[in-house]
Amino acid sequence: AQSVTQLGSHVSVSEGALVLLRCNYSSSVPPYLFWYVQYPNQGLQLLLKYTTGATLVKGINGFEAEFKKSETSFHLTKPSAHMSDAAEYFCAVSGNTPLVFGKGTRLSVIA
Amino acid sequence: EAGVAQSPRYKIIEKRQSVAFWCNPISGHATLYWYQQILGQGPKLLIQFQNNGVVDDSQLPKDRFSAERLKGVDSTLKIQPAKLEDSAVYLCASSFDPAGGTDTQYFGPGTRLTVL
Numbered sequence: 001a002q003s004v005t006q007l008g009s010h011v012s013v014s015e016g017a018l019v020l021l022r023c024n025y026s027s028s029v030p031p032y033l034f035w036y037v038q039y040p041n042q043g044l045q046l047l048l049k050y051t052t053g054a055t056l057v058k059g060i061n062g063f064e065a066e067f068k069k070s071e072t073s074f075h076l077t078k079p080s081a082h083m084s085d086a087a088e089y090f091c092a093v094s095g096n097t098p099l100v101f102g103k104g105t106r107l108s109v110i111a
Numbered sequence: 112e113a114g115v116a117q118s119p120r121y122k123i124i125e126k127r128q129s130v131a132f133w134c135n136p137i138s139g140h141a142t143l144y145w146y147q148q149i150l151g152q153g154p155k156l157l158i159q160f161q162n163n164g165v166v167d168d169s170q171l172p173k174d175r176f177s178a179e180r181l182k183g184v185d186s187t188l189k190i191q192p193a194k195l196e197d198s199a200v201y202l203c204a205s206s207f208d209p210a211g212g213t214d215t216q217y218f219g220p221g222t223r224l225t226v227l
Contacts, residue, residue: 004153032213043115043202043218044154051213090153098144098167099216101153 002027002093004102012108019063019078021105023091026072033074034092034099035065044090050074061085081109113137115219117203123225129191132222136185136205142166143180144216145188146202154202160186190224198226 007022025031032051036044048059055067065076074091086109091102116135124130136143142161146154157176158168162183171178175194180186190197200221208214 009151036218041220043204043220044216045218046215049213049215092153094213098156098159101155103151103153 002031002095002097002100004091004093004100006089006091006102006105008105009103010106010108012110013081014110015083016080019076019081019085019107021076021089021091021107023065023074023076023102024072025074025091025093027093027095029095032094033065033067034094035059035063035074035076036090036092036101038088038090038104040087047076047089081107083109083111085109115203115205115217117201117219117222119222120220121223121225123227124193125227126195127192129189130193130224131187131189132201132203132224134186134188134203134219136203137207137217140205140207140217141183142206142208142214143186144204144206145178145186146204148200148202148221150199157188193224193226195226198224200224 003026005024034049035047038044048057050057050067058064063078088104090104092099145157148154157171158178159166160180163180178188200223202221203219204216206214206216
């Protein structure tokens with residue numbers, strides 16, 4: 001079975017500060033990992049995904065994530081937060097099962 | 112390119128009533144998914160179609176939920192009868208790859224269901 005744990009249901013950062021959203025996964029097979037963003041009253045939009053190859057993955061809107069097999073982690077980062085980054089972020093894993101999502105982390109950006 | 116369309120966007124019903132949601136995926140996408148997203152949680156897969164066949168419905172409460180994808184294009188999800196715990200956002204997603212897997216899923220805006 002596969003699972004995802006997102007540490008922190010709510011993260012608050014100042015505009016211009018580093019964004020770090022944590023994700024740890026459990027998988028019995030090589031995982032495929034995803035980060036999605038959800039703005040209020042909208043569906044989910046893919047930020048980035050890791051399948052194979054380079055462990056540092058760059059996505060849209062300046063986000064990136066690093067796959068660390070030894071730590072079973074796939075944390076999402078952005079060097080400088082913008083007000084428009086305020087949203088709900090979901091980490092997800094797949095492999096030999098359909099996509100399994102974490103519970104999400106709500107990011108607030110303070111001016 | 113048009114995105115995934117869903118209707119209605121909002122629905123309020125009383126318990127024991129029935130309700131249906133509609134989804135039109137992105138043109139040419141072979142795989143269609145229905146997810147249930149309860150407040151404060153991540154989406155949970157209810158059913159996955161590949162063209163008009165069911166790939167995975169292991170988490171679909173089949174005593175009250177049903178779904179179909181006639182002609183391999185649009186899809187409907189029905190709940191009959193609804194319970195209070197069915198209050199959630201129902202998301203439809205589609206992907207191009209017939210095998211699903213790592214292919215990007217594109218999500219619709221969802222239908223917010225409130226059961227009173």
